[in-house]
Amino acid sequence: MINLHHYLVASAALFVIGFVGMVTRRNAILLLLSIEILFNAANLALVAASRYLGNLNGQILVFFSMTVAAAEVSVGLAIAILLVRHLKTLNADEVRLLKW
Amino acid sequence: MWTINKMFSIIGSHNFVIFFTTSGPHVEACFFYLFTTVMLVAAIGAVALRSPIYSLLSLLVSMFAVAALFVLLHAFFVAALQVLLYAGAILVLFLFVIMLLNLNQQELSRTRQHTLLVLGVGAGLVLLSVLVPILRLTAAAPAPDTPGTITAIGRLLFTQYLLPFEVTSLLLLAAIVGAVVLAKRRIDT
Incomplete structure (x- = not known):
């Protein structure tokens, strides 16, 4: 029988994969892609909780989270285009404009 | 038939x-x-x-x-x-x-560094080993089935969550304007 904790553990595994991607990849676009994996892990946990607790508020929250993800990606990709245009790189280690 | x-x-x-x-x-x-x-x-x-x-x-x-x-x-x-x-x-x-x-x-070939990879995977494994025992403790009572159809979600979205739904449109507008302003080519430079 599949219970709530099965879904939560699957969501945690997905979250950890996205986290490892965030930490290890240095390409700015791949960083945004890892953030999408993190969003998906959170959405999965929310929907699973919504199903097993028997109310729909979690699914409404997933709707808002998807909207925020769409807004974040559009601005983030615009920033990635700016990085390539001005600094000629997508490597996040080479973007040091705010270091001091 | x-x-x-x-x-x-x-x-x-x-x-x-x-x-x-x-x-x-x-x-x-x-x-x-x-x-x-x-x-x-x-x-x-x-x-x-x-x-x-x-x-x-x-x-x-x-x-x-x-x-x-x-x-x-x-x-x-x-x-x-x-x-x-x-x-x-x-x-x-x-x-x-x-x-x-x-x-x-x-550009693509220098996207990965060895020490970073080892440290990242190690940190991920630590995070997983902390999360999984905690999450395994959750035991939800079987709830009555409430399928998330468009009718049910829409009813909730336009009554209880009407204000956040409208604020979402403001967020999307800000994102559109931000993306266009950031990504457009400057004409004068």
Whole structure:
């Protein structure tokens, strides 16, 4: 029988994969892609909780989270285009404009 | 003829999915493990593959598996949103930008560093070993089935959550303006 904790553990595994991607990849676009994996892990946990607790508020929250993800990606990709245009790189280690 | 009509009437409604997911705990478990495996393997591919296009397509597979898990959880509206919004809009936006930037091979080859990889995977394993024992403690009482159809979600969205829903439009407007202002070419420089 599949219970709530099965879904939560699957969501945690997905979250950890996205986290490892965030930490290890240095390409700015791949960083945004890892953030999408993190969003998906959170959405999965929310929907699973919504199903097993028997109310729909979690699914409404997933709707808002998807909207925020769409807004974040559009601005983030615009920033990635700016990085390539001005600094000629997508490597996040080479973007040091705010270091001091 | 009767059976075909009956079959279409089952497929046409979401009863089809409910029929599958409630036809036995074993069937549900099989589908759960299948989709979870696909989701995790494709996500690992998205993180580990070297070419951004390949990672993007791998992430697409992972998103579809997540949508299938949503259907398994009877969240039909969210599953449709997942396919339309993530697979249809967000990943296509990623694809546009990757093809627009047209990164050369030399740029791609220095995206990975060895110590960073070891440290990152180690930190991920520590995080997983902390999360899993905690999450395994959750035991939810079996709740009555409330399928997340468009009717149910829409009713909730336009009554109880009307204000956040309208504020969302403001957020999207700000994102559109921000993206256009950031990405447009300066004419005077």
